[in-house]
Amino acid sequence: MHCGVYTSDMTSASSSPAHAPATQDGDPRRLRAAVVGASGYAGGETLRLLAGHPEIEVATVTAHSSAGKLLSEVAPHIDLGHDPVLQETSVETLRGHDVVVLALPHGQSGTIAAALRAEDPDVLVLDLGADHRLESAEDWAEYYRSEHSGTWTYGMPELPLADGTKQRDHLVGAREIAVPGCNATAVSLALAPLLRAGLLDASRLGAVLPVGYSGAGRAAKQHLLFSEASGTASPYAVGGSHRHVPEVLQNLRRATGQDGQLLTFTPVLVPMSRGILAVCTAPVPGGTSTADLLGALQADYADEHFVTVLPEGVFPSTGEVTGANTLRIGAAVDRHSGQATVISALDNLVKGTAGAAIQSLNLALGLPEITGLTRTALAP
Amino acid sequence: MHCGVYTSDMTSASSSPAHAPATQDGDPRRLRAAVVGASGYAGGETLRLLAGHPEIEVATVTAHSSAGKLLSEVAPHIDLGHDPVLQETSVETLRGHDVVVLALPHGQSGTIAAALRAEDPDVLVLDLGADHRLESAEDWAEYYRSEHSGTWTYGMPELPLADGTKQRDHLVGAREIAVPGCNATAVSLALAPLLRAGLLDASRLGAVLPVGYSGAGRAAKQHLLFSEASGTASPYAVGGSHRHVPEVLQNLRRATGQDGQLLTFTPVLVPMSRGILAVCTAPVPGGTSTADLLGALQADYADEHFVTVLPEGVFPSTGEVTGANTLRIGAAVDRHSGQATVISALDNLVKGTAGAAIQSLNLALGLPEITGLTRTALAP
Amino acid sequence: MHCGVYTSDMTSASSSPAHAPATQDGDPRRLRAAVVGASGYAGGETLRLLAGHPEIEVATVTAHSSAGKLLSEVAPHIDLGHDPVLQETSVETLRGHDVVVLALPHGQSGTIAAALRAEDPDVLVLDLGADHRLESAEDWAEYYRSEHSGTWTYGMPELPLADGTKQRDHLVGAREIAVPGCNATAVSLALAPLLRAGLLDASRLGAVLPVGYSGAGRAAKQHLLFSEASGTASPYAVGGSHRHVPEVLQNLRRATGQDGQLLTFTPVLVPMSRGILAVCTAPVPGGTSTADLLGALQADYADEHFVTVLPEGVFPSTGEVTGANTLRIGAAVDRHSGQATVISALDNLVKGTAGAAIQSLNLALGLPEITGLTRTALAP
Amino acid sequence: MHCGVYTSDMTSASSSPAHAPATQDGDPRRLRAAVVGASGYAGGETLRLLAGHPEIEVATVTAHSSAGKLLSEVAPHIDLGHDPVLQETSVETLRGHDVVVLALPHGQSGTIAAALRAEDPDVLVLDLGADHRLESAEDWAEYYRSEHSGTWTYGMPELPLADGTKQRDHLVGAREIAVPGCNATAVSLALAPLLRAGLLDASRLGAVLPVGYSGAGRAAKQHLLFSEASGTASPYAVGGSHRHVPEVLQNLRRATGQDGQLLTFTPVLVPMSRGILAVCTAPVPGGTSTADLLGALQADYADEHFVTVLPEGVFPSTGEVTGANTLRIGAAVDRHSGQATVISALDNLVKGTAGAAIQSLNLALGLPEITGLTRTALAP
Structure with a gap:
């Protein structure tokens, strides 16, 4: 149970030859985002929220077994204004974005994140999976039974800290954010x-x-x-x-x-x-x-x-x-x-995953924290 | 929240003139049961189980605002072999049964039960409501804010008791049974x-x-x-x-x-x-x-x-x-x-209410405890 | 079945003495709206959409039996930025708005609409109920068994018409709009x-x-x-x-x-x-x-x-x-x-009711037709 | 969409070496049934009904990928009185039963049925899948895109026929029954x-x-x-x-x-x-x-x-x-x-599949048609 992050469609990140990114002629003033694992629930919810975010443009979406399909085939409820083709997940397809959101099964974020950062130290990477949440390598080993990828800034702005501050302060300017579990x-x-x-x-x-x-x-x-x-x-x-x-x-x-x-x-x-x-x-x-x-x-x-x-x-x-x-x-x-x-x-998909990611992203990039987010729910 | 017992249709027991009970030509060897509050969920579930009980015949069903309707109008899923008219709830309609199951809102069972018993000390009365569960009048007053009706034999056969016996032993031969809350x-x-x-x-x-x-x-x-x-x-x-x-x-x-x-x-x-x-x-x-x-x-x-x-x-x-x-x-x-x-x-409607009632009824009447009950569920 | 418009809470419009409207210090450039029947599903959905509408401020909400409650008590999912008290529905409470949205049971819109219009011929009134949809008084009598209130401009912009135009053209500048059935x-x-x-x-x-x-x-x-x-x-x-x-x-x-x-x-x-x-x-x-x-x-x-x-x-x-x-x-x-x-x-609550209302409202008021509306859905 | 018959667990019938059937000490007067594909919905529902059938004992249950598991692991809602191990589906495991119910994906019933019949011309085989429903090999080829397995007696007793009889008459004494689609x-x-x-x-x-x-x-x-x-x-x-x-x-x-x-x-x-x-x-x-x-x-x-x-x-x-x-x-x-x-x-799982099978089975074996079946439903 993983807050909607994982899908069967994302069992491995690909290193296959790059396809040209499915960009549209974007507004040059908007930041360019890539969403990795766009065919899963967490990736889809990230797209839903980014579709209404005034400062970000979704330039690239990737998937694994759904690569090659149109976004409308796997997420017909999303309207980005264009209908991108899902790319393979690779450094090539993810290069050149301001923000990369990783919605991958645990164990898969570390390698791709390191490669992206090596090319562009300024790119903001958000990991919706669990890989970079835990500080303790022992805890990681006990619960996830794999090697620990390290610890990123934890994306829970409201968490009060022992020193009287909030976790929010740590997110300002962050470039590697571990989005919390729902x-x-x-x-x-x-x-x-x-x-x-x-x-x-x-x-x-x-x-x-x-x-x-x-x-x-x-x-x-x-x-x-x-x-x-x-x-x-x-x-x-x-x-x-x-x-x-x-x-x-x-x-x-x-x-x-x-x-x-x-x-x-x-x-x-x-x-x-x-x-x-x-x-x-x-x-x-x-x-x-x-x-x-x-x-x-x-x-x-x-x-x-x-x-x-x-x-x-x-x-x-x-x-x-x-x-x-x-x-x-x-x-x-x-x-x-x-x-x-x-x-x-x-x-679980909003405040528990994709909303927390957007809120953290706003903080990291210096945007108003509530940009693209709402307190009004859909009911009934 | 009351395990399905209460319905708006049962806000008071009636003392209006009796209607002729909607009996069928019953098997004389079967016991005659009346179900009071048959239009609610607990009453309906009691009917569902009695429809498959080989030793009991449902002779009378009563309701309040639905009185006068056919059972098929309020519970089209029940097949008793006949389609009785829902009677008013009164001593007259309930007279002459071996078993009376009360599925009434709390506070309404005491009077009708006392009246039935006064006429026929051998009738078995089961109360699916809360009225006769608690031993402590103080507890009753605190939680139900009304006068306590007394305490009946508690219908939870499997409850282990401090003396090493089970509650089952108390149910054999009982004539007043308080069916537990779900x-x-x-x-x-x-x-x-x-x-x-x-x-x-x-x-x-x-x-x-x-x-x-x-x-x-x-x-x-x-x-x-x-x-x-x-x-x-x-x-x-x-x-x-x-x-x-x-x-x-x-x-x-x-x-x-x-x-x-x-x-x-x-x-x-x-x-x-x-x-x-x-x-x-x-x-x-x-x-x-x-x-x-x-x-x-x-x-x-x-x-x-x-x-x-x-x-x-x-x-x-x-x-x-x-x-x-x-x-x-x-x-x-x-x-x-x-x-x-x-x-x-x-x-909640079977082991939590109507099934517990049938199980207790079997014990009270000396029938095999599992008569008319099943361990096989409906899935999916 | 009425597309969510009707609620038990709205069985009659009140003419009781006016309460002071629960306005906030509004942006003077935004239009002031009142939503009548705000405790029902259609009224609530109208509020949900207006909460995200950049040109409209919800100044007043009314109800019938819920009058006196806070909006948060009947619609905790709505965030208007303030938490207004539900007013009685009356000419007094509805006076002085640019837009009045009526989400009332059928038969109740005519009187209040006429009274509002008599005071302010420029107010835009949208009826989410059925009262003003049908042109034929005979049809109305046959299906609704009451007196016909007249026919307003029908709020279905995309409906193609026999003359080659769309219904949209009729909505520009309209002041009385009958929102279609879902x-x-x-x-x-x-x-x-x-x-x-x-x-x-x-x-x-x-x-x-x-x-x-x-x-x-x-x-x-x-x-x-x-x-x-x-x-x-x-x-x-x-x-x-x-x-x-x-x-x-x-x-x-x-x-x-x-x-x-x-x-x-x-x-x-x-x-x-x-x-x-x-x-x-x-x-x-x-x-x-x-x-x-x-x-x-x-x-x-x-x-x-x-x-x-x-x-x-x-x-x-x-x-x-x-x-x-x-x-x-x-x-x-x-x-x-x-x-x-x-x-x-x-x-049914968006394109079938409240979304159609906002879309028609935008046309009537000369705003871009898609203001405050989205093509992106919530899934899963 | 196949009325619940198919499961991923049944993609091929096995011819692996036989395991000893998981029989209990059965009542010698009861008929012995085997249910093939017991881990699917149609197979499970057949077991649910047979659990309450007084004349039939479930002697063997088989599956494909779940073979080796206990029935309670794949169908914890079923109480047969014992908890059999799911066998591989093979002629060996199915030999020696009075009734074999096949709940297999289409295309898999023909071979196993022929083999069973060759050994024991008296065994009753019911096919819950589609293989033997259609009379027209052309229709079969068009809709199922595989070779036609032939046509069995159609298990819809109530179907009125052009000659004034019912399909029921054809089921009496039948030994190969095609259970209809739901x-x-x-x-x-x-x-x-x-x-x-x-x-x-x-x-x-x-x-x-x-x-x-x-x-x-x-x-x-x-x-x-x-x-x-x-x-x-x-x-x-x-x-x-x-x-x-x-x-x-x-x-x-x-x-x-x-x-x-x-x-x-x-x-x-x-x-x-x-x-x-x-x-x-x-x-x-x-x-x-x-x-x-x-x-x-x-x-x-x-x-x-x-x-x-x-x-x-x-x-x-x-x-x-x-x-x-x-x-x-x-x-x-x-x-x-x-x-x-x-x-x-x-x-769909009862009258549409497993109930129709039991009803047809009763007719085929000369039992009262309603044995083990009920008109009372579970509601709510």
């Missing part, structure tokens, strides 16, 4: 302010996440079929094996300056295409009130454009954020058990 | 054996339950509309207000002989009609293994026909139990956090 | 060019339309519940009683300059929130090819921004147009039967 | 009585069929993914290429004794797992009333247990027949267009 975003932003405020028992963190199917990507797998998924709630990665666990813990360490957090994490596939609802629980110190929880969340997020802390008694639904770059959070102290329940909702 | 069944049966075995920290119990919409009943309410529900995961009763909380705690007390359990309970409506997936968590003593958890579950359920403990590494999905009277459980100790995750799945 | 748009735009080209037997027109639930509005009705709708395809208005039939026939008469069209029209509710797929059939003259059909469609639509004629062998799905103001059409001549199958897809 | 059943049974009564223009038959995804089988294909399917209606096989077209026409010829029928046939995938709603249209002779249509349907079906003709003004939904072996039909003459609309609903 579940990791939902859980990290829900818990970080409360841990920072000392309101949660960090050793007893729990998160159960009803999630939609687009997070599992577009590759054809039997358990993702409509008939298999319809009418059922299916847990997976039970018992601590989900790859977003070390990413969440890394975020919580950075937010608090402390380690030792323990998280029990259970995603549950439910019959919807998009959306993550992270239901997080933890014991609170005696006397902690719901107002205390909400106050701590507001302390970190009151000024954030894309994070909304809901009033007492109100909790978010994923349907409120479909298509929007918004994360909404509600919290309560249970009246009997004395535990906190903190619930966050986001669209 | 969420309460999912959580209680998942946690009780582990608490009995001392494998969970009873003060740190958590349960997050993706649930389907039929549990909310058939009454027309805006938040239950398809367009509202499709594509969204919506938490409700966050913070301890769900009415099944005291019912679960009562069950856990009876299973362990101890009190003091604390439960953080969060149901989440997800876009499916049927199904409850209870994702339960709690800290475990150091050194506890997944095998220990599964062993404790097997110790209580190995001989149960309708409860299946899954092998290590396997967890249930609700789609595996749709239409079946089965509860399936899997468990794991998290490899990092040292908490247990215990997951159970059931069909 | 199903009527899907069928009329699919059939009109082919009838104009003489390629269909007008006496044998058929249309079967799988449609989503949002078209039925937001009022709580039992048959619209998630549990009722999930997993079922349900036909309605079978046999010619759907209110969009006379509207389609009126459009076809205007497109061809002829009458005598006969249409067999069957909508089928299927489990999705949005979308209409109109599968239209009719006999064709001997020798007619698929290329002939597509050529006739291109003849009328090649220059249209929001209507796409697909290549031979390609047919639209509703998922390709969710949230977009696009209608997509494919066509084929059946290789055995010699009938044409023409299939169009649109989002 | 869409073909829905359309053929809806149209045949009306054509026989001379009430439809046979040259202008139309059918648009919203269908669920299980009909497309369990093989992993991108367009069948939940995220692709959710929220969209997708037509396919537009223009006459669907393989059920020649099957319907063959049925209509047999029912009427005439040829020359022309059918425009368009299936539309809609977001549900099960169900076919066939919306059929055709011109009627002047003066034909709805009562005439319903009368003709009743003339053929009044005595049928599994076909229900609905009263005037009532039309079926697929949700009414989920899991049941029922086909429900409603009809109307359009008040304006003078065309008939005839709508039938069935569950």
Whole structure:
């Protein structure tokens, strides 16, 4: 489960001879972007958002087994103003862009990124996959069972840090950005302010996440079929094996300056295409009130454009954020058990992936952070 | 959210003049049943199961605002072999049956049950509503804000009790049965054996339950509309207000002989009609293994026909139990956090409501416990 | 079934004393709009689109039973930049706007529109309901069983007319616009060019339309519940009683300059929130090819921004147009039967309702026709 | 789209060395069945029904790539009382059964069936695939592009024949049964009585069929993914290429004794797992009333247990027949267009596939026709 990044169509990056890029006569004042893995859900969502971004032009789209097709054949819902041919993914096709967005299976971003950077140290590369998120090579080895590619600047602008700043500051001017995992975003932003405020028992963190199917990507797998998924709630990665666990813990360490957090994490596939609802629980110190929880969340997020802390008694639904770059959070102290329940909702393909990428891209390039993004969702 | 019992069509029991019951020429050897609230989901599911029950004949069906309609108009999926007219709910229409199943909104079962019993002390009455589940009048008052109607025999045969018996023993020969709440069944049966075995920290119990919409009943309410529900995961009763909380705690007390359990309970409506997936968590003593958890579950359920403990590494999905009277459980100790995750799945309308009623009815009447029930589900 | 316009919350327009409009400090250069019936699906979708419209500011929102609530309580997915209180619907609250969008149940637009116009002959009023669509008072009486309110300019810019012009020309400068019915748009735009080209037997027109639930509005009705709708395809208005039939026939008469069209029209509710797929059939003259059909469609639509004629062998799905103001059409001549199958897809709330309203509004006010609208859809 | 028969797991029948059949100690009085292709939807549904069939014991289950797995791993919803290992599909594993049900991709049934018959001329073989449905080798070649395997007895008991009998009569004692296509059943049974009564223009038959995804089988294909399917209606096989077209026409010829029928046939995938709603249209002779249509349907079906003709003004939904072996039909003459609309609903996996197989099996073996089948559906 990978926030929609991976598709069967992207099993290897090609080094085949270059084809001429399918550019149009672009506006010279707009930045030129390439989207790698454009036939998958994360790549497609990136294109959807870039289609409405006033400062960026999509000059090149690439894929693997779909290379040679028109974009309209694999993503008929996208209108870029032109209908480019999907190119093979290679240094040649990706050369000469201001921005390259990689939506590749994990393990494939490192090589192509290094090659692009060697040619043009100024190119901005965003990795929607997991390769460059983790700082710890040990964590990487344990959860991904491959060699670590290194650590890029983490694309979660709103993450509060132990030194009182936000992760946003690190993104300004960055040229290598690791876009966070969708579940990791939902859980990290829900818990970080409360841990920072000392309101949660960090050793007893729990998160159960009803999630939609687009997070599992577009590759054809039997358990993702409509008939298999319809009418059922299916847990997976039970018992601590989900790859977003070390990413969440890394975020919580950075937010608090402390380690030792323990998280029990259970995603549950439910019959919807998009959306993550992270239901997080933890014991609170005696006397902690719901107002205390909400106050701590507001302390970190009151000024954030894309994070909304809901009033007492109100909790978010994923349907409120479909298509929007918004994360909404509600919290309560249970009246009997004395535990906190903190619930966050986001669209895994937007705030969880492609929207976070655009937001980080805006910061990196000095554009207004909200350019091309919206807080208004599609409902019903 | 009431396991499908309530419908707008059943807002009051009628005492209007009796209509002649819509009986067919029944087999004299079969028991005669009346289903009250037949136009709702719980009533309809009771009819679906009774339609295949070899020892019971549905002699009478009643409703409130749908009274006067044919059953085929409100439940075209049911084939009883005849198409009865829905009667008004009254002592007159319900007189003369061996079994009366009440699928009424809470607060309405007490009066009609008392009147039926006064006439015929041998009639078996099953209440699919909440009225007679709780032993504590205080709990009732706190959660239901009305006067307590008393406590009936609790219809959860598999519940292990502190004295080493099962709740089953209490159901043999019973004449007043309180059918459990659907969420309460999912959580209680998942946690009780582990608490009995001392494998969970009873003060740190958590349960997050993706649930389907039929549990909310058939009454027309805006938040239950398809367009509202499709594509969204919506938490409700966050913070301890769900009415099944005291019912679960009562069950856990009876299973362990101890009190003091604390439960953080969060149901989440997800876009499916049927199904409850209870994702339960709690800290475990150091050194506890997944095998220990599964062993404790097997110790209580190995001989149960309708409860299946899954092998290590396997967890249930609700789609595996749709239409079946089965509860399936899997468990794991998290490899990092040292908490247990215990997951159970059931069909809220079958094992969670109408199937539990039939199973209890079989026990009460001395029929084989599995009569008219199945472990085979409808999938996909 | 009314394209999402109607909600239980809007059963009567109020004449209660005015409340102060919930305006923000608006940009004086932007036009001020009021949306009446903002708590329903059509009203909400109008707000969603206006939230992204650069020339219009939403100054006032009104409702009936939800009056007094914040917009965020009934439409948490909308971000207008402020959170207005829903006003009562009255001449007082609606006074002083440049644009008033009425999303009211049929029969309620006439009075309020007349009162607004009497005060300010320059105000642009758009009626998303049916009241002002039909030219024939007889048709109105037959299908709506109430008094006819008159006929406004029909808001379907792309409709080709018998004189060789488009309906667009009539919308420039209009001040009273009747927004078309959603199903009527899907069928009329699919059939009109082919009838104009003489390629269909007008006496044998058929249309079967799988449609989503949002078209039925937001009022709580039992048959619209998630549990009722999930997993079922349900036909309605079978046999010619759907209110969009006379509207389609009126459009076809205007497109061809002829009458005598006969249409067999069957909508089928299927489990999705949005979308209409109109599968239209009719006999064709001997020798007619698929290329002939597509050529006739291109003849009328090649220059249209929001209507796409697909290549031979390609047919639209509703998922390709969710949230977009696009209608997509494919066509084929059946290789055995010699009938044409023409299939169009649109989002009933956008191109079928609110998007058509914005498009017409742009034309009426002299703005670029595509302002605030998009051809890119949300998928998956 | 193949009514759920095909799965990627069944791409070739194996001739590898035999494994010992996974039999249990069976009741010697029960017939022994083998189900080939048990890991697909059609095979699984056959098992679901046989699990409740009192006269048949499932002795052997086979698959291709899933061979070696337990049944509970590929179909956890099935309870046969034992948990057999899936065998390779071979003459050896299939030898010695009274009944063999083949749920294989088309083109694979002929060889294995011939081999089984050569050994045991008394074995009953049912083919859920298409191989033996068509009488015309030309039709087969045109639609399936492979060599014709011959024609078996067609398993549609209720089909009225031109000589006044029913297809049922041909099934008594049959040993080779071709189970009909699911869409073909829905359309053929809806149209045949009306054509026989001379009430439809046979040259202008139309059918648009919203269908669920299980009909497309369990093989992993991108367009069948939940995220692709959710929220969209997708037509396919537009223009006459669907393989059920020649099957319907063959049925209509047999029912009427005439040829020359022309059918425009368009299936539309809609977001549900099960169900076919066939919306059929055709011109009627002047003066034909709805009562005439319903009368003709009743003339053929009044005595049928599994076909229900609905009263005037009532039309079926697929949700009414989920899991049941029922086909429900409603009809109307359009008040304006003078065309008939005839709508039938069935569950593609039951009445459309596995239920039809069991019903035919019962007839072939001299069991009561309804054994192991139900008219009660699962709803909601």
